[in-house]
Amino acid sequence: MTVRHFLTLNDLTSDEALKIINRAAELKALHKARTVHEPLKNRVLGMIFEKSSTRTRVSFEAGMTQLGGSAIFLSPRDTQLGRGEPIEDSARVLSQMVDAVMIRTFEHHKIQTFADYSTVPVINALTDDYHPCQLLADVQAYTEARGSIQGKTVTWVGDGNNMCNSYINAAKLFDFQLNIACPEGYEPMSELLESAGDRVHIIRSVEEATAGAHLVTTDVWASMGQEEEAKARMAAFRDYQVSPKLMDIADKDAVFLHCLPAHRGEEVSEDMLDDPRSVVFEQAGNRLHAQKALLEFLIR
Ligand code: CP
C-alpha cells in the first residue's frame, strides 16, 4: 500500500478534505462527551520540532494520547538531527520505529526529503512555505460558526507567508474566493497564485479586499526565522492591521480568524481578538480535533 503524506493541502482530494473536517466535528463531540475512542492503541507519533510551538505540540501529543497511542517529542538540541545526521538516514531509521512522523522545520524541501525516505506518513506541522494542519482547524472553525465555506469570500490581510500560501491551496480544495491584501514585495508564492487562477486576487487596499468578505484572517508580520527583518516589516505592514472597524465593512455575518500567537497592536488591534466576530480560540481548540481526524485518516 502506498504511504500517504500530508505535506501540503494538495495531498488531499476535496472529498477527503471535507471528510476530515466532518470527522473532526464528530471527534470533537466524542471528546466533549468524554467518550473513550482509541483506534490508534499502541501507535506512536514522532514529533520533530526545529521551531517553537504551543498549539501544534500540545494538540498532536494530546490527540495521540486520546486516540490510544502516544507521541515522542524530538528536538534538534538533543537528537542526532541537530548534529548533522542526514535527513535521509533519520527518515529511514525513525520510520521503522514509529507509525507517523510530524515535522516542524524551516525549508520545505527538508520535509519533502524526509517523506521521500519515510515508510510511514509524514505530516507538515509548519514549514517556511506552508501550514496545512492549521487550515484544517480554520475550515472547521468557519464551518462551525457559519456553515459551509464553499462559495464564500475569504480575505487574507498582511504577509504572503506560509499561512497565506496554505489559504491559496485551501481556496482550491474547499472552493472559495480569496482576496489577498499585502504590500508590494510580500506576495505569496507566485506559482501558487498562477495555479489558483481567477479564484485568488491580490488587492493592495485592505478596505477594498475586505468589503463584503465572509471570513477575514491575518497572521504575524514577521514569522519564525524572520526576526532580523522585524523592524523593516513593521514599517511595510503598518497599514495592514485587522480591527473591529475594518470588520465593519466585511459581510454582516463575517468571522475573524488568526492562527495565533498574535501580536496585539501590530497585525491585530488591541481589541480584535475579543470582538464578538472573533472565533480564534475555538479555531485554536480545533487543532486538536482536526489533527485527530487527520491521524485517523493517515495511520493505517
Ligand atoms: N498556530 C500554531 O501553529 O501555533 P503554535 O506555533 O503554537 O504551534
Ligand code: NVA
Ligand atoms: N507564520 C507564522 C505562523 C506561526 C504559527 C510563523 O511561521 O511563524
